[in-house]
Amino acid sequence: MSARTLRFTKMHGAGNDFIVLNGINQDLSNITREQWQKLAHRQFGIGADQILLVEKATRSDADFRYRIFNADGGEVEQCGNGSRCFVRFVLDQGLSTKNPLRVEVAHTILTLRSHDDGQVEVDMGAPIFEHSQIPFNASGLASKQEFHEMLYALPIKTPAAHDSWIGVVSMGNPHAVQVVGDVDSAPVLEEGPSIEKDAAFPKKVNAGYMQILNRNEIKLRVFERGAGETLACGTGACAAVVSGIRRGSLDSPVTVHTRGGDLQIAWGGVINDAAQSVIMTGPAITVFEGETTI
Incomplete structure (x- = not known):
């Protein structure tokens, strides 16, 4: 496998820290679990609790797709602090001017709103008890x-x-x-x-x-x-x-x-x-x- 250069942004939400990757303007395909682990490693990589991927939406009712990989390289369904960083990244990088944004995650759509004071509000959807x-x-x-x-x-x-x-x-x-x-x-x-x-x-x-x-x-x-x-x-x-x-x-x-x-x-x-x-x-x-x- 040939070497690949990735551009990234390091972010955090209340100390929960992330590597955020733009998957719209760069190729993030075929990255292995071991490579995600290495990127998240605090001594041998960039260091993060989770890695966030910004991708094109696959649904007509969403503006973007949002994927999350934990530090162990496994993909998970949801990350609340990461969703706030997601909307800040999208707006700061000029990927969208919409506010609020509708973002596709594993099982639902999140509505994200950036406030003038720098805080980000997220409609996390309804809790599940079943x-x-x-x-x-x-x-x-x-x-x-x-x-x-x-x-x-x-x-x-x-x-x-x-x-x-x-x-x-x-x-x-x-x-x-x-x-x-x-x-x-x-x-x-x-x-x-x-x-x-x-x-x-x-x-x-x-x-x-x-x-x-x-x-x-x-x-x-x-x-x-x-x-x-x-x-x-x-x-x-x-x-x-x-x-x-x-x-x-x-x-x-x-x-x-x-x-x-x-x-x-x-x-x-x-x-x-x-x-x-x-x-x-x-x-x-x-x-x-x-x-x-x-």
Whole structure:
């Protein structure tokens, strides 16, 4: 295979960092999983939690297509912080002047709006609770009802084995959310890998640890599948707020404090059996641009 030069932009959304690649004006075909891993490697590559691809839309109701590869090289369905960086990249690079933009991801269309203050608002669509669509298999797990939320006792396979009561929701990707008393001391790195790969989640899962500060404010850490703990997780923030509202512990809107910065999440709940869209607002920052050879 011959060497290929790629132009890239390094960006972050609340510390969740990305390599953004323009797949409209350069060839991104036939890049292997191993090459994605090398680009994302923090010592031997550019370094990133995820790699974002900007491509031409394949649907008539979208302006662009948006694809995401985790640091482990695997392609995933959704990335909330990345979607904000996506719209900032498209506008800054002159690929479009539309605002808002409609962007095609794996299973849906996202509506993205850039504000004059530099914040980006994303309509993340409605949360998904149907187990088969998450996907999640609750067979053999103890459960209990907490307000409108069903919680499940997930066995944690670490030396200090125990059960964690989780709420399960998909924001286009699967999340297992638990409430902790102190998120700073929570065993995210110790238990996150066990939750991520639990057999109850056939496509793995993002493990969220939420500390409720008051009814409109939480602190959050997320161990992301395929990336490990990140400084922020946009879909994880949405999932945590949805779970907290369904538990009866939170009211919309909610400020989510992550280790990389703050996100604002609003959700109108379920009306007439229809889950309303989750609206996320937060920063999207360009760090630098460059070229690399693969």
